[in-house]
Amino acid sequence: MDIIAINENGFLDKIKGKNPLFTCVISSIETTTYIPISGVHRDVIKYTPAADVELVFCGKSLSLKTPPIDATGSPSPATITRACVELKNIKNLHIDAGAFVKPKIPFIEVDEKPTGKIEEGKAMDNSKELFEKAYLLGKNLNADMLIVGESVPGGTTTALGVLIGLGYDAEGKVSSGSIENPHELKIKVVREGLKKAKINENSSVFDVLNAVGDKMMPVAAGLAISFAEENKAVILAGGTQMSAVLAVIKEIDKDILNKNLIAIGTTEFVLNDKKGDLKGIIEQIGDIPILASKFYFEDAKIEGLRNYCKGSVKEGVGAGGIAVYCIANNLNPIKIREFIENKFDEWYKKP
Amino acid sequence: MDIIAINENGFLDKIKGKNPLFTCVISSIETTTYIPISGVHRDVIKYTPAADVELVFCGKSLSLKTPPIDATGSPSPATITRACVELKNIKNLHIDAGAFVKPKIPFIEVDEKPTGKIEEGKAMDNSKELFEKAYLLGKNLNADMLIVGESVPGGTTTALGVLIGLGYDAEGKVSSGSIENPHELKIKVVREGLKKAKINENSSVFDVLNAVGDKMMPVAAGLAISFAEENKAVILAGGTQMSAVLAVIKEIDKDILNKNLIAIGTTEFVLNDKKGDLKGIIEQIGDIPILASKFYFEDAKIEGLRNYCKGSVKEGVGAGGIAVYCIANNLNPIKIREFIENKFDEWYKKP
Numbered sequence: 001m002d003i004i005a006i007n008e009n010g011f012l013d014k015i016k017g018k019n020p021l022f023t024c025v026i027s028s029i030e031t032t033t034y035i036p037i038s039g040v041h042r043d044v045i046k047y048t049p050a051a052d053v054e055l056v057f058c059g060k061s062l063s064l065k066t067p068p069i070d071a072t073g074s075p076s077p078a079t080i081t082r083a084c085v086e087l088k089n090i091k092n093l094h095i096d097a098g099a100f101v102k103p104k105i106p107f108i109e110v111d112e113k114p115t116g117k118i119e120e121g122k123a124m125d126n127s128k129e130l131f132e133k134a135y136l137l138g139k140n141l142n143a144d145m146l147i148v149g150e151s152v153p154g155g156t157t158t159a160l161g162v163l164i165g166l167g168y169d170a171e172g173k174v175s176s177g178s179i180e181n182p183h184e185l186k187i188k189v190v191r192e193g194l195k196k197a198k199i200n201e202n203s204s205v206f207d208v209l210n211a212v213g214d215k216m217m218p219v220a221a222g223l224a225i226s227f228a229e230e231n232k233a234v235i236l237a238g239g240t241q242m243s244a245v246l247a248v249i250k251e252i253d254k255d256i257l258n259k260n261l262i263a264i265g266t267t268e269f270v271l272n273d274k275k276g277d278l279k280g281i282i283e284q285i286g287d288i289p290i291l292a293s294k295f296y297f298e299d300a301k302i303e304g305l306r307n308y309c310k311g312s313v314k315e316g317v318g319a320g321g322i323a324v325y326c327i328a329n330n331l332n333p334i335k336i337r338e339f340i341e342n343k344f345d346e347w348y349k350k351p
Numbered sequence: 352m353d354i355i356a357i358n359e360n361g362f363l364d365k366i367k368g369k370n371p372l373f374t375c376v377i378s379s380i381e382t383t384t385y386i387p388i389s390g391v392h393r394d395v396i397k398y399t400p401a402a403d404v405e406l407v408f409c410g411k412s413l414s415l416k417t418p419p420i421d422a423t424g425s426p427s428p429a430t431i432t433r434a435c436v437e438l439k440n441i442k443n444l445h446i447d448a449g450a451f452v453k454p455k456i457p458f459i460e461v462d463e464k465p466t467g468k469i470e471e472g473k474a475m476d477n478s479k480e481l482f483e484k485a486y487l488l489g490k491n492l493n494a495d496m497l498i499v500g501e502s503v504p505g506g507t508t509t510a511l512g513v514l515i516g517l518g519y520d521a522e523g524k525v526s527s528g529s530i531e532n533p534h535e536l537k538i539k540v541v542r543e544g545l546k547k548a549k550i551n552e553n554s555s556v557f558d559v560l561n562a563v564g565d566k567m568m569p570v571a572a573g574l575a576i577s578f579a580e581e582n583k584a585v586i587l588a589g590g591t592q593m594s595a596v597l598a599v600i601k602e603i604d605k606d607i608l609n610k611n612l613i614a615i616g617t618t619e620f621v622l623n624d625k626k627g628d629l630k631g632i633i634e635q636i637g638d639i640p641i642l643a644s645k646f647y648f649e650d651a652k653i654e655g656l657r658n659y660c661k662g663s664v665k666e667g668v669g670a671g672g673i674a675v676y677c678i679a680n681n682l683n684p685i686k687i688r689e690f691i692e693n694k695f696d697e698w699y700k701k702p
Contacts, residue, residue, distance in 0.1 A: 021493065058487060091491045095457070102460070106446070106488040110457045136409060137457040140442045142372065142493045 002327045004271060004292040006279060011263045011289040012328045014145075014233040020325055021143035022085065022092040022237075023223070024053050024318050025150050027215040028100040028114040032154035035119065037186055039178030039313075040153040041071060046100040049151040052078040052317045053094040053103050055347075056085055062104040066348045070177070074304040074312040075340070077267075077319035079347065080295070081149065083339035084322040087331055091143070097130065097215035110134060115214040118158060119189045121197025127209035131218035131252065138226025146227045147265070147325055149237040149318015150216045153177075159244035161190030161212030165199050166247050168284050174240040175276030179311040183275075205251035213244070221248045228261040235263055235291075237321020239270035239314065243281040250285055263289035265321025269314035293323035295333050301341050353678045355622060355643040357630060362614045362640040363679045365496075365584040371676055372494035373436065373443040373588075374574070375404050375669050376501050376567040379451040379465040383505035386470065388537055390529030390664075391504040392422060397451035400502040403429040403668045404445035404454050406698075407436055413455040417699045421528070425655040425663040426691070428618075428670035430698065431646070432500065434690035435673040438682055442494070448481065448566035461485060466565040469509060470540045472548025478560035482569040482603065489577025497578045498616070498676055500588040500669015501567045504528075510595035512541030512563030516550050517598050519635050525591040526627030530662040534626075556602035564595075572599045579612040586614055586642075588672020590621035590665065594632040601636055614640035616672025620665035644674035646684050652692050 005012070026049035032038045033045070040048050048068045051061035055078040061067045068076035085092055094107045098114040110133050116122045124130070138146070152158070156174045163170035172183050190212050197211030209218055224234045224245070236242035242264055250257055270278055271292040282288050297305040308314065327333055356363070377400035383389045384396070391399050399419045402412035406429045412418045419427035436443055445458045449465040461484050467473045475481070489497070503509070507525045514521035523534050541563050548562030560569055575585045575596070587593035593615055601608055621629055622643040633639050648656045659665065678684055 019493070057491070091493050093459075093488075093491050096460075102463075106459050106461045106484050108444075108457050109447075109453070109460045112453075133457050137444075140408070140444050142370070142442050 002294045002333045003324055004268060004294065006290040007287055009260050009289050011260065014261065015325055015328050018144040018233065020090060020145045020147050021141055022090050022147045022318060022322055023095055024056060025095045025097050025148065025216040025219045026053060026099045027097040027152045029118065029152065029154040029158065029214055030114055030116050031118045031189065035189060037157040037182065037189060038153040039070060039176060044068060045153050048153055049099040050101045050103040052076055052151040053107065054105050056081045056092055056317060057094060057105045063101055070313055072307050072312045074307045077313055077316040079340045080319035080336055081317045081322050083336045084326045087335055087339060088326045088329065095219060097219045108137065110219055111215055118161060118212050119192045121193040121211040123158065123213050124210055124215055127213060127218040128206040130215055131222040134219040134222025135226045138223040145233040146223060147235045147237050147318060147322050148220050148223055149321060150220065150241055151317050152214050152216045152241065155214055155216065155241045157186040157189055158212060158214040159241045160186050161193060162208055162217065162244040163247055163281065164190060165194055165208035165212055166205065166251060168247060168281065170281055173277035173281050175270050175273045175278065175314060177313055177316060181275040205248055209248065217245050217248055220245045221252060224249055224262055225253050225256055228256050228259055231261065233261050235265040235321040235325060237265045237318035239266045240276055240278050240281060243278060243285065246285050246288060257286050257288065263291055265291050265324040267315045267320035268292045268294050269308050270320065273314060291324045293320050293327055293333060296337060300337055302344055305337065305340065353645045353684045354675055355619060355645065357641040358638055360611050360640050362611065365612065366676055366679050369495040369584065371441060371496045371498050372492055373441050373498045373669060373673055374446055375407060376446045376448050376499065376570045377404060377450045378448040378503045378566040380469060380503065380505040380509065380565055381465055381467050382469045382540065386540060388508040388533065388540060389504040390421060390527060395419060396504050399504055400450040401452045401454040403427055403502040404458065405456050407432045407443055407668065408445060408456045414452055421664055423658050423663045425658045428664055428667040430691045431670035431687055432668045432673050434687045435677045438686055438690060439677045439680065446570060448570045459488065461570055462566055469512060469563050470543045472544040472562040474509065474564050475561055475566055478564060478569040479557040481566055482573040485570040485573025486577045489574045496584040497574060498586045498588050498669060498672050499571050499574055500672060501571065501592055502668050503565050503567045503592065506565055506567065506592045508537040508540055509563060509565040510592045511537050512544060513559055513568065513595040514598055514632065515541060516545055516559035516563055517556065517602060519598060519632065521632055524628035524632050526621050526624045526629065526665060528664055528667060532626040556599055560599065568596050568599055571596045572603060575600055575613055576604050576607055579607050579610055582612065584612050586616040586672040586676060588616045588669035590617045591627055591629050591632060594629060594636065597636050597639060608637050608639065614642055616642050616675040618666045618671035619643045619645050620659050621671065624665060642675045644671050644678055644684060647688060651688055653695055656688065656691065
């Protein structure tokens with residue numbers, strides 16, 4: 001089987017033959033412009049979310065000369081997501097929750113202004129409003145099921161902050177988009193933010209989000225609850241960042257998780273990450289399906305894809321979750337790798 | 352029958368039992384800030400498109416204290432549209448093609464910058480790109496059929512300009528959102544614009560749009576062609592403004608009109624307007640269904656609605672077209688009037 005399933009609970013049957021909408025929620029975080037919590041290169045960090053969703057939506061990045069690439073030469077996980085969108089003809093619409101640079105494609109605007117300063121405990125002041133907007137948006141999106149991903153450079157730090165703020169044991173457990181994972185730096189940043197915002201056990205989930213979250217989180221949570229309420233399946237497509245969204249969902253509507261309609265969909269690279277512990281986080285939240293797609297990138301012709309197996313990139317732009325959907329609907333994951341190999345020179349301008 | 356049908360050609364059967372998406376494309380026009388081509392009050396003209404789609408999407412206007420209201424006290428046609436959305440539970444998502452004020456709801460951004468100066472022949476420089484963006488957007492919107500409306504103050508002037516620019520006999524034929532219709536002023540503005548942009552019989556449809564169109568037009572045209580290509584029905588929901596969109600569609604893809612999947616859906620107030628001639632314009636374009644909804648506002652408890660029968664407002668925000676869909680799907684139009692009457696005091700804060 002090309003999907004590694006933990007607590008599958010019959011979830012895969014709920015997404016077979018269903019007509020999905022894929023959406024990637026993007027945001028930028030001010031802190032990333034001066035504290036190196038993200039593995040994304042600082043020269044392009046402002047453009048990365050836009051370039052990612054452009055690639056997914058129209059097959060090329062418009063805000064950068066090529067799709068994003070990391071320091072080790074690994075292509076953005078948006079290349080996986082685009083492969084899935086084309087191979088299974090998946091409708092997709094993306095959501096801006098405060099990217100510094102706006103995509104040059106039609107996109108859904110929910111908040112123009114970026115996520116703020118995590119270390120000051122001032123991530124945002126409108127998490128509840130963002131949740132409500134996304135909830136209402138969800139009611140107006142027509143699909144049998146939802147796959148929601150993210151592109152938020154620095155987003156594993158905000159995930160750590162929200163998980164700690166909500167009382168979870170998450171230190172040393174969040175993954176990173178780079179081989180090195182600066183756990184100590186991330187912990188310092190969020191501990192400072194939580195302290196400055198005076199977060200304590202009486203704080204609400206929206207207080208925690210406002211302090212150290214990112215704007216992707218209330219938006220993804222609002223969409224997920226909106227769909228699950230209508231008895232539609234939802235794949236939270238991401239790694240430890242989506243575990244934070246799951247924790248937010250649990251705070252807002254504990255019962256919704258009992259419907260067994262919300263799953264984490266990620267990559268084998270996150271699930272097997274020895275510097276993170278997705279499973280250890282999710283188990284604290286509940287009996288939630290964790291589904292991870294296998295990609296067979298160890299056999300890839302492109303070094304940048306082989307590097308995923310060594311810990312580069314790992315996940316993002318919903319790559320793992322949309323691949324889980326595709327594989328559950330009879331796509332051989334080898335086709336994803338081949339699609340990227342065939343497009344690579346065109347995307348990265350190597351004639 | 353509560354729908355007046357001209358050249359019906361079997362269109363109504365194509366929308367019965369279908370699951371629609373309603374979208375309202377909004378734009379502002381710089382010219383309206385200093386030349387009185389629009390019936391909308393100058394104090395609120397910048398806020399009107401946002402307030403209209405907010406009312407449709409979430410049941411109240413957020414960018415203005417009340418939903419828009421005209422000089423004679425008539426409520427915005429968005430009140431009709433909202434009634435239809437609620438009564439038939441219609442999914443709706445709205446598109447910004449350059450409104451001065453952005454809606455405070457999730458909306459689809461295609462162009463942040465307003466339509467420019469019509470009298471200078473500089474309406475925009477990107478009509479082709481807007482068409483292409485909307486075409487691709489259409490491929491990612493999931494629905495059996497599309498109803499596309501507009502809220503563009505000053506939009507009957509740009510409609511006149513585009514129709515004249517494309518060679519149609521439209522002088523004195525476009526409607527107006529007010530009882531008085533300043534035909535001479537509109538003609539002067541667009542003649543100036545067409546001259547300054549050097550539009551002649553060799554100009555392309557995109558040249559004409561760039562000169563004297565508004566940004567709603569290429570967006571609505573792109574969506575309509577995108578849906579009709581997939582054999583899905585499209586209601587161009589509006590009066591003479593949508594006749595200009597129809598003319599644009601014909602220039603871009605003449606054959607698509609032969610599929611008989613694109614209709615004009617409007618109100619009885621536009622169809623019966625003695626100061627405009629929708630039918631006379633459409634007949635020059637082709638054998639296109641014109642469907643007009645009846646509202647029985649002459650019996651309304653609210654004077655502002657009764658004034659629609661005397662020529663106030665008449666149409667907008669897709670009101671006529673969405674009502675045609677609802678009536679074709681067994682809604683008694685009296686319910687629309689009653690819905691507005693029941694909500695009126697709440698919307699307009701008269702306790």
